[in-house]
Amino acid sequence: MAAHDLTPTMRKFLDRHLVFPLLEFLSARGIYDEREMLEAKVNLLANTQMVDFAMDIYQRLHPDKEPPESMVEKRSLVVARLTELKTATVPFLAVMEEQEEIEKIREQTELIELFERKGVKQESFINLYHFAKFRFDCGNYQGAAEYLDLFRQLTVQSDENYLNTLWGKLACEILMQNWDVALEDLNRLRENIDQNMLAPPLAILQQRSWLVHWSLFVFFNHPKGCDDLIQMFLRDTSYLSAIQTMCPHILRYLTTAVITSHRQRGDGQEILKELVKVIQQETNSYRDPI
Numbered sequence: 001m002a003a004h005d006l007t008p009t010m011r012k013f014l015d016r017h018l019v020f021p022l023l024e025f026l027s028a029r030g031i032y033d034e035r036e037m038l039e040a041k042v043n044l045l046a047n048t049q050m051v052d053f054a055m056d057i058y059q060r061l062h063p064d065k066e067p068p069e070s071m072v073e074k075r076s077l078v079v080a081r082l083t084e085l086k087t088a089t090v091p092f093l094a095v096m097e098e099q100e101e102i103e104k105i106r107e108q109t110e111l112i113e114l115f116e117r118k119g120v121k122q123e124s125f126i127n128l129y130h131f132a133k134f135r136f137d138c139g140n141y142q143g144a145a146e147y148l149d150l151f152r153q154l155t156v157q158s159d160e161n162y163l164n165t166l167w168g169k170l171a172c173e174i175l176m177q178n179w180d181v182a183l184e185d186l187n188r189l190r191e192n193i194d195q196n197m198l199a200p201p202l203a204i205l206q207q208r209s210w211l212v213h214w215s216l217f218v219f220f221n222h223p224k225g226c227d228d229l230i231q232m233f234l235r236d237t238s239y240l241s242a243i244q245t246m247c248p249h250i251l252r253y254l255t256t257a258v259i260t261s262h263r264q265r266g267d268g269q270e271i272l273k274e275l276v277k278v279i280q281q282e283t284n285s286y287r288d289p290i
Contacts, residue, residue, distance in 0.1 A: 145172035
């Protein structure tokens, strides 16, 4: 089974936080040696701020040892940085507590004006983004999602951090398994990518390839996910082209979605024919057991 595991291939298209659920899945299935899986998790955590999690796994690997001094020092730095960033966002928290006034707002300009009336200037909005990003890296996905969503509402699409905000918010909802919200965020991100006329074609191709991989978490957990997956992967030529060019291994998941859902669809046979045609086109470059 390990010979057909796509995790090493797919992780190249995923944020490292999204790789953790894949490693947990592999651990539960016993496909690899458990010690090997724990070492992979420690290595993955090394470039995050999830120090407590890393220390816990380290002690599972080395039950007779204390965590190395580097981990202890990093934990102190993380706590200090988190406190610093939280302090910078205190003015935002005060405004956010005025729920009644915020719920009446319908336009972005009104929301910005509200914050400015309360003494929070536009140039400080970036503090929200930095705090949200750090929270995400610490594994606080709920807190990160709230601040990322607020930052999105306060900024414009041309902002250099806007696209990263959409990616971060989607990752948060996936990791919290909020599939309805995740689907909304997925569609918002897809629209932003597809409507970007200024980015180089290669950048758009890469963004679509990443989105295809991230969307698998949503599509295979959402009630209407298989239909949306087929529509996006097979019938949207932009994404089908990205799959064929950058990640033909995704055809495994497209095939699975078609096979498991075609009998419930009125156009099931037509979709099967379309899928077979695509697979035949890729026969010389990619093969898969499914």
